[in-house]
Amino acid sequence: MALYTIVMAGGRGERFWPLSTSKIPKPFIPLLGSNSLLQETVVRMQPLVPLERILISIGKEHEEIARRQLPQVPADNFIIEPVGRDTSACLGFCALHIDQRDPDATLLALPADHFIGDGDAYLKTIQKGIENLEGATAVVFGITPRRAETGYGYILAEKPSVRADAWPVIRFIEKPDAPTAERYVASGNYFWNSGMFLWNNHTLLKLFAALMPETYKGLCALRPLIGKSATDARMTEIFASLPRISIDYGIMEKSSGLRLIPAEFAWDDIGNWASLERALAPDALGNIAQGSHVSLDSNGCIIYAQSETIAAFGVSNLVVVQAYGKVLVCSKDKAADLKRLVTALGPQEG
Amino acid sequence: MALYTIVMAGGRGERFWPLSTSKIPKPFIPLLGSNSLLQETVVRMQPLVPLERILISIGKEHEEIARRQLPQVPADNFIIEPVGRDTSACLGFCALHIDQRDPDATLLALPADHFIGDGDAYLKTIQKGIENLEGATAVVFGITPRRAETGYGYILAEKPSVRADAWPVIRFIEKPDAPTAERYVASGNYFWNSGMFLWNNHTLLKLFAALMPETYKGLCALRPLIGKSATDARMTEIFASLPRISIDYGIMEKSSGLRLIPAEFAWDDIGNWASLERALAPDALGNIAQGSHVSLDSNGCIIYAQSETIAAFGVSNLVVVQAYGKVLVCSKDKAADLKRLVTALGPQEG
Numbered sequence: 001m002a003l004y005t006i007v008m009a010g011g012r013g014e015r016f017w018p019l020s021t022s023k024i025p026k027p028f029i030p031l032l033g034s035n036s037l038l039q040e041t042v043v044r045m046q047p048l049v050p051l052e053r054i055l056i057s058i059g060k061e062h063e064e065i066a067r068r069q070l071p072q073v074p075a076d077n078f079i080i081e082p083v084g085r086d087t088s089a090c091l092g093f094c095a096l097h098i099d100q101r102d103p104d105a106t107l108l109a110l111p112a113d114h115f116i117g118d119g120d121a122y123l124k125t126i127q128k129g130i131e132n133l134e135g136a137t138a139v140v141f142g143i144t145p146r147r148a149e150t151g152y153g154y155i156l157a158e159k160p161s162v163r164a165d166a167w168p169v170i171r172f173i174e175k176p177d178a179p180t181a182e183r184y185v186a187s188g189n190y191f192w193n194s195g196m197f198l199w200n201n202h203t204l205l206k207l208f209a210a211l212m213p214e215t216y217k218g219l220c221a222l223r224p225l226i227g228k229s230a231t232d233a234r235m236t237e238i239f240a241s242l243p244r245i246s247i248d249y250g251i252m253e254k255s256s257g258l259r260l261i262p263a264e265f266a267w268d269d270i271g272n273w274a275s276l277e278r279a280l281a282p283d284a285l286g287n288i289a290q291g292s293h294v295s296l297d298s299n300g301c302i303i304y305a306q307s308e309t310i311a312a313f314g315v316s317n318l319v320v321v322q323a324y325g326k327v328l329v330c331s332k333d334k335a336a337d338l339k340r341l342v343t344a345l346g347p348q349e350g
Numbered sequence: 351m352a353l354y355t356i357v358m359a360g361g362r363g364e365r366f367w368p369l370s371t372s373k374i375p376k377p378f379i380p381l382l383g384s385n386s387l388l389q390e391t392v393v394r395m396q397p398l399v400p401l402e403r404i405l406i407s408i409g410k411e412h413e414e415i416a417r418r419q420l421p422q423v424p425a426d427n428f429i430i431e432p433v434g435r436d437t438s439a440c441l442g443f444c445a446l447h448i449d450q451r452d453p454d455a456t457l458l459a460l461p462a463d464h465f466i467g468d469g470d471a472y473l474k475t476i477q478k479g480i481e482n483l484e485g486a487t488a489v490v491f492g493i494t495p496r497r498a499e500t501g502y503g504y505i506l507a508e509k510p511s512v513r514a515d516a517w518p519v520i521r522f523i524e525k526p527d528a529p530t531a532e533r534y535v536a537s538g539n540y541f542w543n544s545g546m547f548l549w550n551n552h553t554l555l556k557l558f559a560a561l562m563p564e565t566y567k568g569l570c571a572l573r574p575l576i577g578k579s580a581t582d583a584r585m586t587e588i589f590a591s592l593p594r595i596s597i598d599y600g601i602m603e604k605s606s607g608l609r610l611i612p613a614e615f616a617w618d619d620i621g622n623w624a625s626l627e628r629a630l631a632p633d634a635l636g637n638i639a640q641g642s643h644v645s646l647d648s649n650g651c652i653i654y655a656q657s658e659t660i661a662a663f664g665v666s667n668l669v670v671v672q673a674y675g676k677v678l679v680c681s682k683d684k685a686a687d688l689k690r691l692v693t694a695l696g697p698q699e700g
Contacts, residue, residue: 018661296694297684308658310677311368313691314684318665322677327660327670329679334647334664341646341663 009112018326027112080230088250115279117266132166137257139198142191148181153193157260169258274335359462368676377462430580438600465629467616482516487607489548492541498531503543519608624685
């Protein structure tokens, strides 16, 4: 029952423009330090899983940057998708690969672009998940909500009557409106869906067969093509025919027998520049800055300088980013809406 | 009575950081278009004065950039100061040079770093000055004040009783406080001192002899050294001994018989980034931008991109400047105080 980790390095480019673009999406940018989020995700797992069992799932347009960022990962562990079809196709395809290597494997799926506050607590939480997988359809990892966030999905779980690590999952819940989110935070039984899941690999394949038969049929057709290049015409054709559905919607929401492990680490999906405030420590004036910078009479700003020096003077609550020949100056409350700006900039920027 | 023009390209670097620095002060930056302010000043004069009679007064540390920016100006017309001693020394030294070329010359002194709104009206105003110089000690050019500016010096003049272009000057006035400036604007007899002056060259040398005897003594000692390099030890020694006094304070304020020509052109000394609003046309949202830029939901900003693209999103009343590997983000009301930031940045920036 060896543990395999799938690091899912998909994702878009608009939210962290100009540091991220469609060519260099969020997992590949060094948002929280000198390592990219993808690199941090791999390094964070290494104490628990040897590199031989860490697989990187990426689109073929990002194969080169992924291999360059992760020279320590074995070449065969990059699972390249010819075309993206959301996390169900991604994880189904990875499950096929793992099934070839070890039919009794356990599969841990991890998004590559989240903030994790404490690596030790993170591994401890995952360890608890592994210990509670037997007898469950899957284990999910839930984050105790710290605010009435309307941008995340939630999971309702039942507090175990005896002292236990795992909470039986009642149901998955789509992004709520604000009053509902308030109620969720107050209740104590609702968790943020971290997008981290654990299955026995053969269970996951069975779930595809039962709950996503169209995808499963595609996976069966893909099985003999494993080892071929992602540019293979037949592989591309099959992949393109798979429905574009998330694993949450396609499988998790329809599964019974799920268990939830409450996370013991700080977590954020860092969805845009403004959310860096929840992941990085501010200075005395509440500014968060990376790279070469000076600020004077400025507070509440998020400053990211890739190669130039940013000087902020007498400004508040701004996002200022310099990267790849572009400078973004954005009010913090517009950061979540950055796609509008990228659209205005035109197609070469997205 | 040939007209010589002295373009005074002194000036500091802090006010337009990071585009201007001590190495590339304000006259040498392309603040209002593709030409530098110095280049614009020379081009603006050319219809009235041939290049052979346009002299460029600069410190020796800026000789190279000045010659590079003005290849059309004859090499001998760059008057290099070994050390800066304000405008009295600058103009005295230039007057010596002109005296050698043409003892009957007229000297027009022009700052190299101001905004002039209308080149034709400017030349017409200067032409009126030339026509009114005979019988006067000097002609000064006054700007009708458009606001109660406390950052400029004023000139009080007497409205001529008959219809005439020249107003007799009553006196020069230092920078006033706000209520006084309000009164000046309301009166109609106060003008902003543009720093543009016109003398017969021999009259100016006589004024030095009478009103600035110490400087005049230095000028007499400098006369036989004309033609030597600005690195000449004796020249440097004499220059360093000259008092650091402006021509306004040293001569103009003490002179009688001055006449003022009211300017017929828009003028601004563009003292800092925020004053670009008075020199350049804003877009529909009141943003002023040069270089590659996009703005969305942003108003009242001043954007200057030297080599990168600046994107402004949901911001107001900011100065955003990218130049020479630096990015400035500054509230518009702090722009006049930019020296504080440059000081905080350390000596290599000033």
